Amino acid sequence: MKRYGERIFVYLSKFSGYFTSVVLLLIVLVFFKEAFNLFRTPIIDDTSVLIVHSSNPIRTLDSKQINAIFSNEIDSWDELGGDELEIIKLNYDKLGFEDSSAGSSVALKNKVVDLVRNCKGVILIMPKALLPYELKSNVLQLTTYDLMSCLSGTIWDPTLFPSAQYGFWPLILGTLLLALLSVCIAMPLSLIVGLYISAISSPNQKLLVVSFIELIATIPSVVYGFVGLVVVVPFLQFYFEPSAVITGVTAILILAFMILPTLILSTYKAIDSVSYSFKEGAYALGVSEWQMLIKVILPASFVGILSGSLMGLVRAIGETMIVLVLVGNAKIMPVKLIQSVPNIHSSIALELNHVLVGSSHYYALFALGAVLLVLSIVITIVVEMLNRKSYS
Helix, strand or coil: CHHHHHHHHHHHHHHHHHHHHHHHHHHHHHHHHHHHHHHHCECCCCCEEEEECCCCCCCEECHHHHHHHHCCCCCEHHHHCCCCCECEEEEHHHCCCCCCCCCHHHHHHHHHHHHHHCCCCEEEEEEHHHCCHHHHHHECEECECCHHHHHHCCCEECCCCCCCEECCHHHHHHHHHHHHHHHHHHHHHHHHHHHHHHHHCCHHHHHHHHHHHHHHCCCCHHHHHHHHHHHHHHHHHHHCCCCCCCCHHHHHHHHHHHHHHHHHHHHHHHHHCCCHHHHHHHHHCCCCHHHHHHHHHHHHCHHHHHHHHHHHHHHHHHCCHHHHHHCCCCCCCCCCCCCCCCCHHHHHHHHHHHCCCCCHHHHHHHHHHHHHHHHHHHHHHHHHHHHHHHHC
16 A cells, blocks of 8 residues: 555656646747747837838838838938938828718828829828728838847837837846846855854854844845835935935845845855865865865855855846836936836836737737846856856
């Protein structure tokens, strides 16, 4: 009977592992499928079309060119490789045409046809459903969003007319900036505490400090965000900037404090795992305890400390609540960290509930999430490589 129970336990364990792996893989695949739908989406709403004069040699435009035309940055077709004509920008919704009855629809379409045919420099945006048959050959071929353009783009503006801009770079840079600076602040502190726990404290002190740090590590991130609002923000307002409420420096300090327990525990374990023979060899050479810690223990545990710091970086990159509460949802890089910093977390959390499912904005938010996931996966792979090197 005991043998059958063990077999059942083994089978259930295998099934649980396989089932969990398959479900996670399907979630990731669906996630990336939604993200890559952005790069199959036209640069303007697929319910609209752009129309030019039949003699215009320009037959395709990208997102930046379209927005430059409608924002008056480009006012002549020759700047785009066309004829030397002034660009006449028209929006169907602002022309004042009215379609109040079925009988007027023919006259309305004739007005649109006459308008386009009589104006060589025209570019008209109008609903695809109202496109006259005579102007189908005048419709511009629109490109789709490009991966490299999105990754290197510097403007994130989903509401920009007529073509939304999805530049990921400020959001990626802001996310990495917050995470990296928080790790840089937490690392020296974690190294000092880790050395104290491993090499200086007594067994009772070690038990007490480690238990306290493990307790701090369980505090929810929303509590850290609240502490940042009621403690750090008033401090910054009093001593530095009275108008500072949502700032990057607040999030960096709170993120550093949040990942500090993780870094301390990983540093302590890395130092504690150094073979005792290293210490015996150092003492046999007559070095002091301080020299042994600095010149023997730290170099021997460097890989473990580095891998723990990278795991802290992953946690900082994946943190949403603190960043959402303390940083806000800026769209451009700030001049100083006392201002709001653009980041992926706030953009997804604040915008996802207000987008139309299947729109380019919807897919762009999934693409941002995919970028965040790829960053975490890459860092995790690096950590695994470092751990294998450490074990070998």
